[in-house]
Amino acid sequence: MDWRRKHVLGLSDFRPEEIEFVVDTARSMEEVLTRDIKKVPALRGKTVVNLFFEPSTRTRTSFEIAGKRLSADVVNFSSSVSSQSKGETLLDTARNIEAMRPSILVIRHNASGAVQFLSRHLSCSIINAGDGSNEHPTQALLDLYTILKSKGKVAGLKIAIVGDILHSRVARSNLHCLGKLGATLWLCGPATLLPREMARTGATLTNDIREAVRDADVVIMLRIQLERQKSAYFPSIREYSLKYGLNKDIFALAKEDAVIMHPGPINRGVEISNDLADCSRSLILDQVNSGVAVRMALLYLLAGGAQ
Amino acid sequence: MMLIQGGRIIDPASGRDEVGHLVLKDGMVEGVLQGDPPAGFDGRIVDAGGKWVVPGLVDMHVHLRDPGYEWKEDIRTGTAAAAAGGFASVACMANTQPVNDSPEVTKYILEKARREGSADVFPVAAVSRGLEGKEMTDFAEVAEAGAVAFSDDGKYIANPLLMRRAMEYARPFGFPILVHSEDRDLTAGGAANEGWTAIRMGIPGAPGAAEEVAIARDILIARQTGGRLHLQHISTKMGVELLRMAKKAGLSVTGETAPHYFTLTDAALEGYDTNAKMNPPLRGEEDRMAILEGLRDGTIDAIASDHAPHDAFVKECEFAAAANGIIGLQTSLTLTLGLAEGGKIAPSRIVELLSAAPARILSLRGKGTLARGADADVAVIDPAAEWEFRAQDVRSKSKNSPFLGWKLRGRAVLTVCRGFVRHSTIEGVEADA
Amino acid sequence: MRKTGEKIILDGKGVERVLTRLTHEILEKNRGASDIVLVGVALGGVPLSEAIRRNIKMIEGVDVPAGFVDITLYRDDLGKSGYQTRLKRTEVPFSIDDKRVVLVDDVLYTGRTIRAAMDALMDLGRPKNIQLAVLIDRGHRELPIRADYVGRNVPTSRTEEVKVRVEGAPEDWKVVLNEGAPEKGE
Numbered sequence: 001m002d003w004r005r006k007h008v009l010g011l012s013d014f015r016p017e018e019i020e021f022v023v024d025t026a027r028s029m030e031e032v033l034t035r036d037i038k039k040v041p042a043l044r045g046k047t048v049v050n051l052f053f054e055p056s057t058r059t060r061t062s063f064e065i066a067g068k069r070l071s072a073d074v075v076n077f078s079s080s081v082s083s084q085s086k087g088e089t090l091l092d093t094a095r096n097i098e099a100m101r102p103s104i105l106v107i108r109h110n111a112s113g114a115v116q117f118l119s120r121h122l123s124c125s126i127i128n129a130g131d132g133s134n135e136h137p138t139q140a141l142l143d144l145y146t147i148l149k150s151k152g153k154v155a156g157l158k159i160a161i162v163g164d165i166l167h168s169r170v171a172r173s174n175l176h177c178l179g180k181l182g183a184t185l186w187l188c189g190p191a192t193l194l195p196r197e198m199a200r201t202g203a204t205l206t207n208d209i210r211e212a213v214r215d216a217d218v219v220i221m222l223r224i225q226l227e228r229q230k231s232a233y234f235p236s237i238r239e240y241s242l243k244y245g246l247n248k249d250i251f252a253l254a255k256e257d258a259v260i261m262h263p264g265p266i267n268r269g270v271e272i273s274n275d276l277a278d279c280s281r282s283l284i285l286d287q288v289n290s291g292v293a294v295r296m297a298l299l300y301l302l303a304g305g306a307q
Numbered sequence: 308m309m310l311i312q313g314g315r316i317i318d319p320a321s322g323r324d325e326v327g328h329l330v331l332k333d334g335m336v337e338g339v340l341q342g343d344p345p346a347g348f349d350g351r352i353v354d355a356g357g358k359w360v361v362p363g364l365v366d367m368h369v370h371l372r373d374p375g376y377e378w379k380e381d382i383r384t385g386t387a388a389a390a391a392g393g394f395a396s397v398a399c400m401a402n403t404q405p406v407n408d409s410p411e412v413t414k415y416i417l418e419k420a421r422r423e424g425s426a427d428v429f430p431v432a433a434v435s436r437g438l439e440g441k442e443m444t445d446f447a448e449v450a451e452a453g454a455v456a457f458s459d460d461g462k463y464i465a466n467p468l469l470m471r472r473a474m475e476y477a478r479p480f481g482f483p484i485l486v487h488s489e490d491r492d493l494t495a496g497g498a499a500n501e502g503w504t505a506i507r508m509g510i511p512g513a514p515g516a517a518e519e520v521a522i523a524r525d526i527l528i529a530r531q532t533g534g535r536l537h538l539q540h541i542s543t544k545m546g547v548e549l550l551r552m553a554k555k556a557g558l559s560v561t562g563e564t565a566p567h568y569f570t571l572t573d574a575a576l577e578g579y580d581t582n583a584k585m586n587p588p589l590r591g592e593e594d595r596m597a598i599l600e601g602l603r604d605g606t607i608d609a610i611a612s613d614h615a616p617h618d619a620f621v622k623e624c625e626f627a628a629a630a631n632g633i634i635g636l637q638t639s640l641t642l643t644l645g646l647a648e649g650g651k652i653a654p655s656r657i658v659e660l661l662s663a664a665p666a667r668i669l670s671l672r673g674k675g676t677l678a679r680g681a682d683a684d685v686a687v688i689d690p691a692a693e694w695e696f697r698a699q700d701v702r703s704k705s706k707n708s709p710f711l712g713w714k715l716r717g718r719a720v721l722t723v724c725r726g727f728v729r730h731s732t733i734e735g736v737e738a739d740a
Numbered sequence: 741m742r743k744t745g746e747k748i749i750l751d752g753k754g755v756e757r758v759l760t761r762l763t764h765e766i767l768e769k770n771r772g773a774s775d776i777v778l779v780g781v782a783l784g785g786v787p788l789s790e791a792i793r794r795n796i797k798m799i800e801g802v803d804v805p806a807g808f809v810d811i812t813l814y815r816d817d818l819g820k821s822g823y824q825t826r827l828k829r830t831e832v833p834f835s836i837d838d839k840r841v842v843l844v845d846d847v848l849y850t851g852r853t854i855r856a857a858m859d860a861l862m863d864l865g866r867p868k869n870i871q872l873a874v875l876i877d878r879g880h881r882e883l884p885i886r887a888d889y890v891g892r893n894v895p896t897s898r899t900e901e902v903k904v905r906v907e908g909a910p911e912d913w914k915v916v917l918n919e920g921a922p923e924k925g926e
Contacts, residue, residue: 003824021826028810028827037863040813070813090625111625112509113579121623132627133509172509197503231495300813304824 003301007119007126010135011176019144019177025297026145026290032069033293043072043303046103051094052129053079053109058264058288059129059138063106066295072303075102094118104302107131112169125302127295133167139263140173142294144181146287147218150259155182158255160212161203162188162244163222163271164233166195170222170263175201188212189222189244192233209244214253220261221246221271237270247273251281259283308332308350309726314360314687319659320666320676329360331683334726338679351728353721353736355687361658362675363395363426363684363724366636367665368460368485368539368563368611371397371428374415375404380616380704382416383423388614388636388702390425390729393719395684396666396674397426397614397636400460401433408433408444410452417453425729426722427684429455429671434473434484438462443473450480455669458485460539461586463521465491470525474534483535483561483668486525488546489587493517498627500588504573510626515543515594518587522546526553529560537668538562540613542587544597551606561668562601563609566635566642567709569598575709581622581629582709585615602660603652609664612639616705634703637696638710644690644717654690662686687721687733694718745919749894749902752911755875758891759788762873763795765889770840775868777839778806781857782828784846787906787913788875792844807832809864814856836865842889846904848874851885876915878902 001017011019032040048067050060060076067074079093088096090109097105104125107115112132119126130136147154159178165171165187179185185203187194188211199205206212213219224240234240246260260272260282268274276282312328316339328344330337344352371385389397399416401407407416413430420428432454436442438461446457457477464470464486474484494513499505501512522538526549529536541547541564553560567585572592575583583589601607615632622629643661646652666675673682696710722730727739750758770776773796780789786808793806810828812818843857858870873889878896894902894917901918 002826004822025827028813028829031830032813035864040863041859042813042815042818046819089620090628091623109625111627113627114625116579117625131509133511135509166506167509169509172507195506197506200503200507300827301824303819304822 003304006302008137008298008302009116009119009126009128011137011140011173012135014176014180016180019141019180022141022294022297022301023145023148025301026293029296029300030293032296039069039071041071042300043067043070043103046072046303047101048072048074048104048106048299049097049100049102050074050076050106050129051079051097051108052077053090053107053114054130056108056129059108062288062291063129063295066292066299069292069296070299072103072299090114090118091121094122098122098124104299127298127302130169133169133172135173136169137173138291138295138298139170140177141298142287142291143174143220143261143263144177145290145294146261146283149286149290150283151217154178157183157217158186158215159183159218159220160186160188160216161220161222162209162212162246164193164224164228165189165198165222166193167225167228168222174220175203179203186212186216190234190240193228209246209250210253213246213250216254216258218259218261219246219251219254223263223265224267224271226267241270245271245273246276248276251276261287263287308348309353309683309723310345310348310350311353311355311360311685311687312344314355314358316360316677317655317658318362318677319655320362320663321678323677324655329677329685331685331723331726334683336677336679336681336683339677351736353687353733357689358720359654359658359688359690361686361688362662362677362681363722364393364640364661364686365396365665365671365675366394366612366614366639367398367609367669368565369397369399369614369636370402370616370632371399371416372616373403373419374412378704379618382419382428383425384702384704385614385616385636386420386424386426386428388634390722390724391702391719392637393640393686393688393722394636395426395686395722395724395729396429396671398429398431398455398665398669400431400458402438402461406433406438407431407454408436408438408449410448413449413452413454426724427674429669431456431458431460431485433457434459434464435469440464440466440469443469443476446477446480450482455671456482456485456537458487458539460485460487463487463489463491467524467528471528471532474528474536475532478532478534481535481670483537485537485539486521487539488518488521488525490517490520493520498584498588499576500573500590502573502591504576508576508579510576513588515545515590518543519545519549522549526558526560529553529558530556534559536560540565540568540587540611541598541601541607542568542590542594544594547597547601547606550601554606561608562606563611563665564598564602564607565611565613566639567633569595569602569646570642571709579626580709581624581626582633582707584626584629584631585613585633586631599646599651602646608660609668610639610643610660611665612636616703617707618705622707632707634701634705634708637700637702638708638715640688640719641715641717642710644688647690683723683726685721685723686719688717689720690717692716692718692720747917747919748914749876749917750892750915752913755913755915756910758875759791760795762889762891763792763799766792766842766871766873767796767799769871769888773800773802773804775838775840776804776842777834777836778804778842778844779832779836779861780806780808781843781845781853782808782810782830784904784906785844788846789844791910792842792873805834807834809857809860811853811856811860814859816852816856830860832864836861836867838866838868841867841870842873843870844873846875846906847902848872848877848887848890849880851881851883854885855883875904876902
């Protein structure tokens with residue numbers, strides 16, 4: 001196949017062969033990252049704008065490095081401190097940026113569907129860097145890439161995702177991505193953060209982290225937003241960490257060669273114990289490394305300029 | 308003088324459903340003639356063969372945005388949309404700027420409607436001053452100025468004591484309190500029905516229970532006070548069930564729903580379509596079926612559009628930030644006519660839901676019936692007309708409808724209000740200036 | 741694409757003979773195999789580079805390092821097609837610093853591929869020199885580039901297409917000329 005997609009808005013409508021295409025392209029990009037001169041001229045003359053309406057360091061930096069490795073001009077535009085606070089609408093802000101003629105807009109916004117909405121009104125390519133609780137497709141693709149590097153396959157693996165499923169765009173994109181490739185998915189969290197309707201994704205739901213982790217090949221821990229406690233989703237951080245945090249004893253239930261992942265930034269001692277975060281089975285830093293290769297792949301693919 | 312001849316005259320208020328000739332005179336219904344059309348009639352003659360001739364429709368729940376938000380809609384354009392949809396009467400909600408909580412605003416609306424309106428306008432005034440949910444509006448004074456009911460629509464009266472006082476105080480005047488049922492602590496910022504669609508799309512959910520808890524509370528307060536309660540835009544299965552229980556218990560409680568709640572489900576949100584965003588939100592299929600059953604068995608008394616015009620500016624944005632509501636005056640009738648297909652709901656019941664019932668709930672004298680002496684308000688409906696709802700057909704200033712582009716069946720071909728033709732697509736029958 | 745008028749320029753035996761001659765020329769010009777590394781241009785140059793590596797081993801008894809580069813990320817027409825093709829691999833698992841790099845490709849045409857391949861090589865290190873070996877030179881250069889070793893000069897028109905089929909066993913390899921193929925970049 002050839003790549004003809006103009007945007008990457010989410011993985012819900014990706015076909016498995018498209019996911020595989022991205023992974024394959026990322027492998028070529030990873031080779032570039034092993035060189036002394038970690039730069040290729042593929043996107044020379046193209047401009048990538050990181051349009052972030054939500055604070056982010058790692059995702060934005062990852063896209064920035066990915067763009068620069070491909071010789072694109074990368075510009076960062078953070079709007080939380082800029083025009084949105086002056087009452088400019090999202091569409092106006094985005095149209096202003098687009099008037100500067102970027103090739104690709106990388107957008108993060110705190111409203112679900114905001115990126116899809118902008119794609120209907122703008123003519124440049126768009127990559128969703130996270131929209132509300134909806135999707136975070138590049139995170140899911142880098143998670144997949146990391147799992148493939150470690151396990152060689154996804155089909156048939158038991159993958160547990162633990163934490164605030166309700167609000168997690170990482171969980172949703174991973175459900176699409178890993179689900180399409182045949183993983184056996186388990187979702188775990190307190191009942192207030194794990195809607196029963198989620199069973200319709202085909203995943204198995206449990207409120208018992210032991211059940212989720214038992215015999216798992218991969219355990220993906222999600223960041224718990226500490227402010228959720230104020231909305232009374234759970235009684236206290238302490239109780240959350242006791243009931244839904246990953247520690248050595250619980251992780252011992254997983255397969256012998258199981259790995260731990262986390263989209264970061266981690267709350268040490270809350271969703272994951274300190275020692276586990278740094279142990280040899282933690283792939284947290286591998287994920288960050290994969291992120292640059294995967295994002296390079298997507299930038300390259302979208303620069304094909306599908307009309 | 309006007310003669311509307313040869314149509315199927317459906318007037319549920321007088322139990323009439325037969326072919327005949329309707330005569331209007333001096334702004335009132337003169338009567339119905341049978342047999343051959345009267346020869347040498349001195350006045351306008353409209354041939355209604357094959358069509359339904361029904362009382363001018365009554366929409367008991369619209370937002371005309373006038374005064375204060377005239378760029379969204381005003382009384383002239385809102386009533387023009389009403390007439391185009393077969394409506395001769397509309398009751399407009401109080402969330403204007405300034406809020407209609409005073410005789411002055413009520414009079415302003417009535418005066419402007421009299422001068423510029425294509426339909427009769429009945430103001431609904433606010434229950435609480437400024438819609439702030441704190442102190443009661445001067446009910447009697449505002450009612451004397453012309454308000455027909457009271458409602459804080461758009462806002463739930465969160466304080467149960469204020470609700471109790473309002474219902475009790477209003478009781479001797481005989482007008483109903485219309486309520487927007489929504490426990491905001493339970494809605495908790497939800498922007499779509501809490502269900503699979505919202506969860507999948509990552510939209511914060513508003514649970515059906517937020518509506519049902521509020522309905523249950525107000526039914527209990529109605530029971531306690533003996534006041535008249537009317538539930539606006541019922542959207543959930545348990546909401547219908549609670550209304551059914553209240554009626555069985557003999558309480559003075561009525562309820563309405565809107566066409567979108569029996570036409571669409573939250574599946575319409577696909578693609579984050581902000582024209583499918585309203586409050587209460589579109590619910591699931593089980594709720595939709597329960598609404599249909601409530602309409603069929605008489606639990607739900609009336610259909611009202613909740614016509615809520617919004618400019619593109621507040622709809623062309625991310626879903627969470629988009630304004631709630633859709634326009635509905637021009638699609639309410641046609642979507643309701645869809646219920647007659649397959650014999651689900653009888654034509655006379657459809658007409659009742661859109662005319663006699665809302666007129667009865669709001670005690671609108673001379674409205675919602677074709678009895679002799681009633682206002683000469685008539686809608687002629689072609690139930691078989693096939694048409695497409697296009698943006699250029701919208702008479703409102705705003706075009707926020709999820710039904711644009713829909714192929715529809717059945718529409719009003721003539722609307723008469725107090726003897727004046729306010730809308731006509733019949734050849735040779737011109738609208739009055 | 742018309743398949744009529746397909747003309748065989750080289751058959752398996754012919755390709756083998758040409759590659760043998762090219763190997764000798766390379767060895768002669770460089771006075772042996774020392775410091776030589778072979779880099780095939782993916783995909784078409786890769787089996788040819790491998791064949792030359794085998795030839796050098798037979799003639800000199802020396803294993804010269806061989807790798808390949810994907811020039812896609814160095815193309816000057818990226819994004820012009822409206823879609824993106826699958827990336828190939830770059831695998832040069834040895835240093836090219838101070839080496840004599842022999843770049844191997846199947847067909848030399850406009851020269852743009854070779855320009856890209858040289859840029860790719862420069863990103864991998866600082867070779868002593870770069871030499872170019874091609875199986876077919878069909879003319880129509882758009883850049884000032886010439887090959888050091890040419891298997892066969894084939895005068896063509898721009899509407900013709902030269903196909904080097906180097907899949908499978910070397911005896912099945914062949915070079916064909918298609919007449920009237922739509923004009924296409926290298």
